[in-house]
Amino acid sequence: MNSGEIIISVEELTKVYDMGEVKVHALRGVNMNIQDGEFVAIMGHSGSGKSTLMNIIGCLDLPTSGEYFLDGVNVKEMNKDQLARLRNRKIGFVFQTFNLLARTSALENIELPLLYNPNLKAKERKEKAMNALEMVGLADWQHHYPNQLSGGQQQRIAIARSLVNDPVIILADEPTGNLDTRTSFEVMEIFQELNSRGITIALVTHEADISQFAARNVMFRDGRIFKEKLVTKIKNAKAELDALPEEDDNF
Numbered sequence: 049m050n051s052g053e054i055i056i057s058v059e060e061l062t063k064v065y066d067m068g069e070v071k072v073h074a075l076r077g078v079n080m081n082i083q084d085g086e087f088v089a090i091m092g093h094s095g096s097g098k099s100t101l102m103n104i105i106g107c108l109d110l111p112t113s114g115e116y117f118l119d120g121v122n123v124k125e126m127n128k129d130q131l132a133r134l135r136n137r138k139i140g141f142v143f144q145t146f147n148l149l150a151r152t153s154a155l156e157n158i159e160l161p162l163l164y165n166p167n168l169k170a171k172e173r174k175e176k177a178m179n180a181l182e183m184v185g186l187a188d189w190q191h192h193y194p195n196q197l198s199g200g201q202q203q204r205i206a207i208a209r210s211l212v213n214d215p216v217i218i219l220a221d222e223p224t225g226n227l228d229t230r231t232s233f234e235v236m237e238i239f240q241e242l243n244s245r246g247i248t249i250a251l252v253t254h255e256a257d258i259s260q261f262a263a264r265n266v267m268f269r270d271g272r273i274f275k276e277k278l279v280t281k282i283k284n285a286k287a288e289l290d291a292l293p294e295e296d297d298n299f
Contacts, residue, residue, distance in 0.1 A: 054117075055216050055248060056082035056105060061114035063100050063271075074100040075111070076271040082217070087243040088250045089259035092268030099221070101268070102252050106219050107135040119216045136164050140210030142220040146202040148194040148209075155181060155190040158209045165213075180208040184238055200231035207238055211247075218242070220251040224258055230292055236261045237285035261285055 063075040075097050082088055092098040103109040104116060107123060116123045119138055126134065148157045158177040162168055168176075181187050184204040194202055203223060210218050220239070224232035240261060243249050251262060259265050260283040267275040 053084040054081045055084050055119050056080075056250070057115075057117040058101070058105070058111075059115040061101070061104065061116065062112045063097075063104065063109070064112045073271055075104075077114070078271075078273060080266065080273060082248065082250060084216075084248055085243070085246050086248055086250075086264060087239070087262045088264045088266060089262035090250060090252045090266050090268065091254065091256070091259050093254065096268040097271040098252050098268045100271075102219055102221055102250070105217075105250065106139055106141060107131045133164075136161060137213060138216045140213065140215040140218040142203070142206050142210050142218060142223045144222040144225040146194070146199075146206045146226075148202055148205060150194055153191050153193060154186065154197070154205045157194075157205055158212050161209065161213050176212050177208075180211045181205075183211060183242070184208045198231070199227055200234050203227065203231075203235050204238060207235070207242075211242070217248040217250060220249065222252055222254070224253070224255065230289065232258065233285050233289040233292070237289060240285050257283075 058078055058080050061075050061078040062073070065072040065074060078097070078101060090098045090101065100109070104111050105118075107118070110124060114124075118134065121134065123131070123134070149160070155174070155177050158180055159173050162173040162176060178187065178190065181190055184207050186201060186204050186208070189197065189201065194205075197205065207218075223239075224235055227235060236258065239249055239251070249262075251258075253259055260279055263279055263282055265277050265279060266273055
């Protein structure tokens with residue numbers, strides 16, 4: 049449920065990439081707010097500007113002009129070290145390719161963001177990681193390595209890792225892009241459950257059916273927001289999953 053408090057605010061945001069003789073205008077005066085507790089899907093074709101916006105929101109890049117406020121903090125004037133600290137404290141990331149360390153257990157992968165907090169002891173790190181693991185329903189898989197997990201399980205581990213620092217927002221970049229339909233719905237069920245607990249989520253996707261699991265869709269074209277709408281009939285991921293036909297093991 050939305051509290052009404054704005055935690056992400058971008059004002060007249062532009063991003064220009066200097067490619068020598070050519071300048072690429074990736075963002076052209078974008079204005080957008082995300083409220084605490086929202087579930088927003090950011091959509092658009094390749095080159096529309098959605099990934100550039102997510103990189104800026106995620107403090108992975110800086111705008112050419114305009115303002116960006118994250119949880120009330122003006123991000124634009126920060127140096128790299130300040131950005132890194134802010135990013136680790138305030139933002140959880142989920143990527144299409146999971147980005148798990150192959151020789152590290154599920155629990156240890158989830159603990160990784162906590163290693164940058166010198167105030168946490170090893171026991172506290174483990175407790176927080178286990179809590180996150182329980183939130184995605186994989187507590188019994190804590191000692192498994194990524195190559196022992198399915199794609200959907202790996203993405204759940206990645207989601208747990210994004211939660212472990214209690215971020216103000218989770219940024220998910222094409223989180224179902226490498227998954228089949230059934231597993232995609234399972235992942236979206238996790239996101240909907242987390243959002244029902246008040247966690248704010250911004251999800252980048254090019255899949256129209258996936259965007260319908262979010263409450264608001266923001267569509268980009270040529271570096272601008274060209275359409276924005278509230279989803280009047282939000283798809284329920286669990287219901288969609290239950291409606292899928294049973295898999296035929298003999299197929």
